[in-house]
Amino acid sequence: MEDCIFCKIANGEIPSSYVYETENVYVINDIAPKAKHHMLVIPKKHYKDLTEVDNVALLAELMSVVKEVTKKIGLKEYRVMINNGKSAGQEVFHLHIHILANQ
Numbered sequence: 692m693e694d695c696i697f698c699k700i701a702n703g704e705i706p707s708s709y710v711y712e713t714e715n716v717y718v719i720n721d722i723a724p725k726a727k728h729h730m731l732v733i734p735k736k737h738y739k740d741l742t743e744v745d746n747v748a749l750l751a752e753l754m755s756v757v758k759e760v761t762k763k764i765g766l767k768e769y770r771v772m773i774n775n776g777k778s779a780g781q782e783v784f785h786l787h788i789h790i791l792a793n794q
């Protein structure tokens with residue numbers, strides 16, 4: 692989607708603090724971390740938020756990536772959060788999962 696920062700990162704148009712990726716999902720460090728570790732797990736395809744995703748396999752892949760990337764980094768205690776919609780605190784309207792950890 693044009694003018695979407697997460698689509699531009701997925702397409703390599705904007706640099707990011709890359710952490711990990713799979714075929715359909717990528718992980719970056721949040722540019723304004725709110726914890727010692729603050730990563731974003733993002734589908735490469737544009738979805739405004741969770742309500743737009745009807746692909747159960749993608750939902751499974753997103754959570755699988757949460758598990759893989761936290762294991763890879765050695766995090767055992769962390770918080771997983773999705774802000775879904777403006778009133779819920781969503782700031783970038785391309786679905787993303789926050790992983791926050793202070794260990």
Ligand SMILES: [Zn+2]
Pocket residue numbers: 692695696697698699736737738784785
């Ligand atoms: Zn997008």
